[in-house]
Each structure stands twice: as C-alpha cells, then as structure tokens.
Amino acid sequence: MARSALKPIACVNCGVYELCYSVGGDTDLSMLDTIVKSRRTVKRGDFLYQTGKPFRAIYAIRLGSVKTSILAGDGRVQVTGFHVAGKVLGLDAIVTSQYNCEATALETTAVCEIPMSRFDELSKEFPDLQYKMMNIMSQEILDNRELMLLLGKMSAEERMASYLLSMSQGLEKSGASATQFNLSMSRSDIGNYLGMAEETVCRILTRFQEEGLITTQRRKITLNDPERLRAVAHRK
Amino acid sequence: MARSALKPIACVNCGVYELCYSVGGDTDLSMLDTIVKSRRTVKRGDFLYQTGKPFRAIYAIRLGSVKTSILAGDGRVQVTGFHVAGKVLGLDAIVTSQYNCEATALETTAVCEIPMSRFDELSKEFPDLQYKMMNIMSQEILDNRELMLLLGKMSAEERMASYLLSMSQGLEKSGASATQFNLSMSRSDIGNYLGMAEETVCRILTRFQEEGLITTQRRKITLNDPERLRAVAHRK
DNA sequence: CGTTCACTTGAAAGTGTTCAATTACTGTGG
DNA sequence: CCACAGTAATTGAACACTTTCAAGTGAACG
Numbered sequence: 001m002a003r004s005a006l007k008p009i010a011c012v013n014c015g016v017y018e019l020c021y022s023v024g025g026d027t028d029l030s031m032l033d034t035i036v037k038s039r040r041t042v043k044r045g046d047f048l049y050q051t052g053k054p055f056r057a058i059y060a061i062r063l064g065s066v067k068t069s070i071l072a073g074d075g076r077v078q079v080t081g082f083h084v085a086g087k088v089l090g091l092d093a094i095v096t097s098q099y100n101c102e103a104t105a106l107e108t109t110a111v112c113e114i115p116m117s118r119f120d121e122l123s124k125e126f127p128d129l130q131y132k133m134m135n136i137m138s139q140e141i142l143d144n145r146e147l148m149l150l151l152g153k154m155s156a157e158e159r160m161a162s163y164l165l166s167m168s169q170g171l172e173k174s175g176a177s178a179t180q181f182n183l184s185m186s187r188s189d190i191g192n193y194l195g196m197a198e199e200t201v202c203r204i205l206t207r208f209q210e211e212g213l214i215t216t217q218r219r220k221i222t223l224n225d226p227e228r229l230r231a232v233a234h235r236k
Numbered sequence: 237m238a239r240s241a242l243k244p245i246a247c248v249n250c251g252v253y254e255l256c257y258s259v260g261g262d263t264d265l266s267m268l269d270t271i272v273k274s275r276r277t278v279k280r281g282d283f284l285y286q287t288g289k290p291f292r293a294i295y296a297i298r299l300g301s302v303k304t305s306i307l308a309g310d311g312r313v314q315v316t317g318f319h320v321a322g323k324v325l326g327l328d329a330i331v332t333s334q335y336n337c338e339a340t341a342l343e344t345t346a347v348c349e350i351p352m353s354r355f356d357e358l359s360k361e362f363p364d365l366q367y368k369m370m371n372i373m374s375q376e377i378l379d380n381r382e383l384m385l386l387l388g389k390m391s392a393e394e395r396m397a398s399y400l401l402s403m404s405q406g407l408e409k410s411g412a413s414a415t416q417f418n419l420s421m422s423r424s425d426i427g428n429y430l431g432m433a434e435e436t437v438c439r440i441l442t443r444f445q446e447e448g449l450i451t452t453q454r455r456k457i458t459l460n461d462p463e464r465l466r467a468v469a470h471r472k
Numbered sequence: 473c474g475t476t477c478a479c480t481t482g483a484a485a486g487t488g489t490t491c492a493a494t495t496a497c498t499g500t501g502g
Numbered sequence: 503c504c505a506c507a508g509t510a511a512t513t514g515a516a517c518a519c520t521t522t523c524a525a526g527t528g529a530a531c532g
Contacts, residue, residue: 070385074470078385092381094374101381123363130359130366137373138330144380145306145328145337149314151387152431156520187479195388197521202480218479218529234309392488423511433489438512454497454511 038113048089048103048111055093057115061085064109065184068101069192079193081147082106082167082185085174091137106184151195159194160204161233164214168223179226183219208232274349284325284339284347291329293351297321300345301420304337305428315429317383318342318403318421321410327373342420387431395430396440397469400450404459415462419455444468 039062042048048059048066061083068089069079080101083089089111093099123130150159172178183190191198208214213229215222223229275298278284284295284302297319304325305315316337319325325347329335359366382402386395408414419426427434444450449465451458459465 070381072385072389076389078389080381080384092374092377095371095378096374100378123366127360127363127366130363130370134366134369134373135331137370137377138328138332141328141373141376141380142331142336144377144384145316147384148316148380148387149306149308151384152428153308153312153314192388198478199480199522200520203520206480434510435490435512436488439488442512 038115039110040113041108041110042105044105044107046105048105048109049093049099050102051099053099055090055097055099055116057113058088058090058093058119059103060088060112060114062110062112065106066103066109066111067106067185067189067193068103070101077192079185079189080144082189082193084170088136091133091140106189156194156196156200157204157207158233159196160201160208161213161229163190163194164221164223165226165229165233168226178223180220180222183221274351275346276349277344277346278341280341280343282341284341284345285329285335286338287335289335291326291333291335291352293349294324294326294329294355295339296324296348296350298346298348301342302339302345302347303342303421303425303429304339306337313428315421315425316380318425318429320406324372327369327376342425392430392432392436393440393443394469395432396437396444397449397465399426399430400457400459401462401465401469404462414459416456416458419457422455 040059042064051071063085066083066087066089067079068081068083069077071077089103090099092101119129119133123133150162154162167183168178168181171181185193187201188198191201194201205214205216208229209216213223213225213232215224276295278300287307299321302319302323302325303315304317304319305313307313325339326335328337355365355369359369386398390398403419404414404417407417421429423437424434427437430437441450441452444465445452449459449461449468451460
C-alpha cells in the first residue's frame with residue numbers, strides 16, 4: 001500500500017494530525033496552516049453541528065469530548081459514539097451534503113474546523129490527502145462494525161466492560177491515563193450508547209465494583225484490574 | 237457540492253455504475269473498460285474474500301447477494317450486512333490493507349472486481365473517482381448507523397419489520413419486486429444479523445403472518461401490508 | 473440551606489433465550 | 503418418480519436477563 005512517503009509535519013498536537021500527516025513533505029505548508037488555523041471552541045452541551053444543517057466542514061477534536069447521536073422518527077435517541085482528541089467528525093455528511101447526526105460537546109471542547117471547500121482545493125494539489133481521508137473513513141466503518149458486534153451479540157456486562165476498555169484505550173492514545181479517568185458521559189448517555197437502561201448501567205458498575213474490577217465515584221472511574229475486565233468483555 | 241459535471245457512461249448494468257458514473261465525460265474510456273471488465277462469479281457458500289487476506293480489490297455486486305460477517309474472538313459471529321446488486325464491498329479493508337470481514341455469496345453471484353492498483357492509477361487521472369469513493373464510503377457509514385439504531389433501540393418485532401422493509405427497498409432499487417421476493421438468508425443468518433435467536437425470527441414471522449402483514453413460505457416472502465408493516469417498524 | 477439533577481437500589485413484570493422435540497422441505501440416488 | 507437423508511424451519515415450556523416503575527440517596531449549585 002505504499003503510495004508515497006508520508007512525512008509528519010508541524011501540527012502534531014492537533015486532531016487533524018492524521019490528515020496533516022498525509023500532506024507532509026516538501027509542500028507549501030502555508031496553505032495547510034490556513035486550514036488548520038481555523039479553530040473553534042464549544043462549551044458543554046453545545047452543538048458542534050446538528051442534523052439537517054448544511055455540510056460545510058469536517059472537525060477534528062483537539063481537546064475535550066463529543067458525543068454523536070441520531071434521532072429516530074419517534075423521538076427515541078441513539079448515541080452513536082463518544083469521541084475524544086484525535087477523532088475526525090462529520091464524515092457521514094459527505095454524501096448528503098448535510099449533517100446526519102447531532103454532535104454535542106460533553107465538556108468544553110476545542111476542535112479544528114476544516115472547511116470542505118478548502119479541503120477540495122487542497123486535495124487537488126495533494127492527492128494523498130484524499131487518500132488519507134479514505135483511510136480515516138475506512139477506519140470509521142471498522143469502528144462502527146465493532147459497535148454493531150457489541151450491540152448485537154454481547155450481554156450487558158460484556159458491553160459495559162468493552163466500553164470501559166475502549167474508553168481507556170482511546171484516552172491512552174491521546175496521552176491521558178489509561179487506568180483512571182473521567183467518564184464525561186452521564187449514566188443515561190452511556191446506557192443509551194450501549195443499548196441498555198440507565199439503571200442497568202448503575203447495577204453493572206456496582207457489581208464490577210463489588211468484584212474489585214473497578215472503583216467508581218460518580219464519574220471518576222479507576223480500572224483496578226484491566227486484565228480481568230478484558231476477560232469479562234470477552235465472554236460471560 | 238458541484239465539483240464537476242458527472243456523466244453516465246456505458247456500464248449501466250454493472251454494480252460499479254456508481255463508480256463509473258464519476259469518471260464519465262470526455263475521458264479515455266478504454267482504461268475504464270479495463271477495470272470494469274474483470275469480472276468474477278462466486279457460487280453459493282463461497283467466499284468473495286475473507287478476514288486477513290491481503291486487500292487487493294474492491295467488489296461491486298452485479299447480480300445475486302452476499303452477506304458480510306465478522307468473527308468475535310470467542311467464535312461468535314455477527315452478520316454485519318446483507319448486500320444485493322449495486323453494493324460496493326471491501327471498503328473497510330482500505331486502512332488495514334487486509335480484509336476485515338468474510339463476504340459470503342448467498343447464491344450464485346456475479347461481481348465486478350476492481351483491483352486497488354488500477355483504482356489508484358485511475359484516480360490520479362480522474363480526481364472525481366476518489367471523490368465518488370468517498371461518497372460511497374460516507375453512505376456506508378450512514379447505513380451502518382441505521383443498523384446501530386436498530387440493534388440498540390428496537391424491539392425484536394421492530395427489527396424484523398425494519399429488516400423486511402429495507403430488504404424490499406433494496407431489491408426495488410435494483411429492479412426487482414418490492415412486495416414479493418426471496419429471502420436468500422437463512423433464519424439463522426437473519427437472526428444473527430438482527431441480534432436475536434433463530435427461534436425468535438420464526439416466532440415473529442409467524443406472528444406477522446397471523447396478523448396478515450406478510451405471507452411466508454419458507455424463504456419466499458410476500459409483504460401484504462407494507463403500510464402496516466411500516467407502522468410496526470416504527471414503534472410498538 | 474434547600475432545590476434540583478444525577479445516580480443508586482429494590483421488586484415486579486416483560487421480553488427474548490435456551491433446550492428439546494417435531495415438522496417440513498430439498499436434493500440425491502435408486 | 504419415490505424414498506431416504508439431511509438440513510432448515512417451527513413450536514413448546516422453563517428459564518434468564520433486562521427493563522420498568524417506584525422510591526430513596528447524595529452531590530452540586532444557587
């Protein structure tokens with residue numbers, strides 16, 4: 001799959017890193033700088049974008065966390081994802097030219113905004129950029145599949161364990177602690193995401209705690225025994 | 237989103253239509269012909285590709301049907317999709333350079349094979365091709381989200397009704413009858429796909445039949461009252 | 473200091489699963 | 503063309519897991 005050498009450039013600490021990465025090398029960086037520069041901060045509870053709004057830009061999370069959710073016709077909501085630094089959001093809007101989910105900040109969150117028009121221009125110049133984008137999308141398809149497996153085949157306990165582990169993993173990747181972190185989602189959001197009632201979330205967390213797997217104190221969570229947690233996630 | 241005029245070309249009856257579409261116009265068609273020409277037929281039960289095999293090509297279904305499924309660590313299987321003519325498969329392999337699911341033919345199935353190498357060459361010449369590909373991927377992300385909603389929020393009955401309707405819709409799009417068709421998946425596959433036991437599939441189909449919504453005779457199915465079925469799918 | 477919202481816990485009620493047994497097809501070979 | 507074998511589909515009954523409804527606790531915030 002070697003298309004051309006990909007060299008990293010200056011925006012390492014930015015969520016767009018992935019994208020930037022693909023442009024690297026002996027290219028005009030000033031232009032890239034222009035796309036990366038447009039930043040935005042959203043406060044807890046505010047929307048990054050909403051269903052139906054025209055698709056103008058994709059976003060990369062630099063700091064904070066965002067949940068995405070969709071509304072079914074009858075008002076039911078499905079939380080489709082919980083995203084931290086590094087994640088690129090808004091890719092599902094490409095086909096329809098409008099956003100197809102709500103992206104809500106769970107805490108004060110900083111993002112890079114990459115206008116599609118700019119992206120289009122750039123990708124003419126740097127074919128690798130589009131290729132990289134395809135990679136990111138492909139990865140997203142893969143991740144979603146994971147969630148499908150979770151929702152379709154796992155018991156509530158397995159789902160919860162998987163969730164905690166993936167959370168841990170995601171945060172570790174973005175530089176935070178893997179064993180102690182803040183669940184920025186409410187129990188209700190978590191339940192919604194994992195396809196179970198809020199009460200079930202509580203009960204399972206309590207059970208995990210009783211078994212010494214974790215320690216919870218409100219939204220602060222500590223994984224005491226990741227290994228055993230992995231075992232729980234796997235089958236039960 | 238108008239990037240350039242897209243004109244259809246000769247390969248209308250081929251699943252790659254979507255892709256071909258984007259290359260259209262005043263371009264060298266002989267080259268395109270080369271990618272479209274490589275066709276393949278797979279028999280019922282045979283793999284189009286398998287997890288772990290190196291990623292060489294993407295496939296577009298011309299005729300027949302294919303199911304995709306993934307294996308969890310412990311041997312459990314999740315059917316992730318059921319695909320008919322027009323569908324492009326293998327996109328999830330782009331990031332990892334190897335296939336990440338099994339694609340199994342449910343009946344004798346004809347596909348277009350589009351080697352990635354060829355695709356890469358072509359996309360240098362026709363930037364629209366990559367753009368189109370992004371569209372297709374974006375659509376796939378959207379579709380998967382639908383399934384997540386289904387698995388996470390719906391009752392077994394709703395899931396079944398949704399499934400029948402989406403099946404009907406998909407077949408209609410590819411030219412077949414929307415009210416009478418052949419379920420090429422077994423009850424077990426359907427159950428797996430919808431996240432329920434095989435027995436539950438049977439029971440619900442029986443119930444639907446008793447209520448006059450459908451008529452089933454083995455895998456042949458008739459939707460007697462799509463309207464009411466839609467109502468069932470929506471909430472219950 | 474009280475109100476509110478998020479979280480927790482209990483008990484009863486469903487919904488769907490599992491296991492086991494039976495019945496219908498499909499295809500094959502006589 | 504029929505009988506047989508093997509698979510797929512269906513049905514029943516007991517059981518398990520999760521939800522729902524209801525009530526209570528605790529932390530945060532004005």
